Amino acid sequence: MECRTCCGPNARPVEEEPHGGxxxxxxxxxxxxxxxxxxxxxWWLLYRSLAPFSRWLTYDVFSLAPGTRFxxxxxxxxxxxxxxxxxxxxxxxxxxxxxxxxxxxxARRILAGKREAAGNVFAGLLGIVTPFCSCSAVPMxxxxxxxxxxxxxxxxxxxxxxxxxxxxxxxxFGLFGWKIAALYLGTGLAVAMVAGWAIGRLGMEKHVExxxxxxxxxxxxxxxxxxxxxxxxxxYGYDAVRDIVGKVWVYVVLGIAVGAGIHGYVPExxxxxxxxxxxxxxxxxxxxxxxxMYSNAAGIIPVVEAxxxxxxxxxxxxxxxxxxxxxxxPEMIILRKVLKVxxxxxxxxxVGFGILAVGYLFNLVL
Amino acid sequence: MTKxxxxxxxxxxxxxxxxxxxxxxxxxxxxxxxxxxxDIRAIMRFGVMMTPALAVDGVVKVSGKxxxxxxxxxxxxxxxxx
Numbered sequence: 001m002e003c004r005t006c007c008g009p010n011a012r013p014v015e016e017e018p019h020g021g022x023x024x025x026x027x028x029x030x031x032x033x034x035x036x037x038x039x040x041x042x043w044w045l046l047y048r049s050l051a052p053f054s055r056w057l058t059y060d061v062f063s064l065a066p067g068t069r070f071x072x073x074x075x076x077x078x079x080x081x082x083x084x085x086x087x088x089x090x091x092x093x094x095x096x097x098x099x100x101x102x103x104x105x106x107a108r109r110i111l112a113g114k115r116e117a118a119g120n121v122f123a124g125l126l127g128i129v130t131p132f133c134s135c136s137a138v139p140m141x142x143x144x145x146x147x148x149x150x151x152x153x154x155x156x157x158x159x160x161x162x163x164x165x166x167x168x169x170x171x172x173f174g175l176f177g178w179k180i181a182a183l184y185l186g187t188g189l190a191v192a193m194v195a196g197w198a199i200g201r202l203g204m205e206k207h208v209e210x211x212x213x214x215x216x217x218x219x220x221x222x223x224x225x226x227x228x229x230x231x232x233x234x235x236y237g238y239d240a241v242r243d244i245v246g247k248v249w250v251y252v253v254l255g256i257a258v259g260a261g262i263h264g265y266v267p268e269x270x271x272x273x274x275x276x277x278x279x280x281x282x283x284x285x286x287x288x289x290x291x292x293m294y295s296n297a298a299g300i301i302p303v304v305e306a307x308x309x310x311x312x313x314x315x316x317x318x319x320x321x322x323x324x325x326x327x328x329x330p331e332m333i334i335l336r337k338v339l340k341v342x343x344x345x346x347x348x349x350x351v352g353f354g355i356l357a358v359g360y361l362f363n364l365v366l
Numbered sequence: 367m368t369k370x371x372x373x374x375x376x377x378x379x380x381x382x383x384x385x386x387x388x389x390x391x392x393x394x395x396x397x398x399x400x401x402x403x404x405d406i407r408a409i410m411r412f413g414v415m416m417t418p419a420l421a422v423d424g425v426v427k428v429s430g431k432x433x434x435x436x437x438x439x440x441x442x443x444x445x446x447x448x
Binding site: 103104105108131133136138139140142143144146255337338 | 375406407409410412414415417418430
């Protein structure tokens with residue numbers, strides 16, 4: 001089974017860390033700051049020039065007639081693809097650096113002492129910043145539970161970690177604007193916290209495979225991490241970019257191409273009839289369709305953006321996206337190693353219910 | 367004889383880690399035995415939460431990433447010689 005975020009076929013070894021001038025001569029730090037500022041300025045100039053550049057390319061170089069469907073699709077594609085890739089590079093780098101401060105061990109230490117409600121909140125937040133991959137879901141689950149992190153709190157973490165991820169947020173920000181990105185962040189966190197809390201309330205501990213509680217071994221895992229130098233953290237961000245952007249760009253390009261096609265060719269309000277807020281059944285249907293889809297956020301969001309532009313309701317679209325990302329069939333199969341079927345079904349049910357609530361809420365409010 | 371254990375349930379990164387570890391051990395001329403630990407219970411006994419991980423003589427040295435060959439060489443040569 002292939003994992004999404006960390007174990008792709010093109011997994012590459014991490015480059016050696018530069019061994020130069022140790023942790024921090026001020027000269028080195030100044031050089032870093034300077035080159036960082038230069039890079040950021042370059043990034044910003046590039047970003048700003050994308051819109052005029054894409055117009056120039058479409059209407060002057062390809063000399064397509066403005067106003068035609070084909071021209072608008074081409075310009076959309078030429079503008080959005082580099083825009084999203086630029087945003088992605090910057091944010092993935094930033095998040096990579098931030099993540100070098102958070103290891104699962106640290107998350108576990110923070111959560112082990114927490115009571116339920118507060119623990120769910122912390123777990124949801126930690127899920128955003130802790131590096132996570134679906135093939136580590138099982139060892140992480142065991143590590144948390146055996147260290148005394150309550151079951152519900154562990155679930156909050158496991159729901160939030162894949163659902164609220166930087167790739168999804170960047171794409172939402174780039175294609176929809178910050179309001180929808182913030183909405184997604186907020187509601188995604190809320191679903192993770194509440195669903196985890198609810199699972200905790202249900203007292204499902206006996207539906208965890210019994211060997212899990214005996215598996216603990218030494219609670220001191222990971223070992224030999226030590227502290228990381230500033231160099232190492234930048235390297236961490238750089239590796240994250242190479243790893244994530246290197247894997248995801250294909251989906252971004254494909255997704256935006258499909259989205260551009262929909263923009264150019266599907267008639268206005270075409271989606272309104274079956275994904276509009278008028279159709280009550282559209283939200284549950286969107287969630288159901290989303291479960292077996294194991295696409296990553298990168299491929300699905302540009303398509304979703306185009307659907308929205310054609311009259312689909314925001315709540316329905318958000319529900320669909322969350323379902324695709326957070327409820328994945330392969331992940332449930334992986335979790336079967338440690339959870340009994342009843343608990344997996346409860347997990348899917350509770351999260352699914354939360355997503356439905358988000359969908360209806362937004363259809364109602366907006 | 368150094369015991370190198372690759373902990374991981376079999377994703378492509380585990381294979382990569384095994385390859386790097388072997389390369390590093392060979393380049394040091396180390397006498398080693400490579401073992402792949404794929405059973406999740408056995409992995410958990412090491413207390414790691416992120417796979418793949420590398421254990422040298424039963425002690426976890428790296429987890430959650432594939433280090434470079436150079437890094438592994440450093441890990442292998444930094445050990446106290448018994």
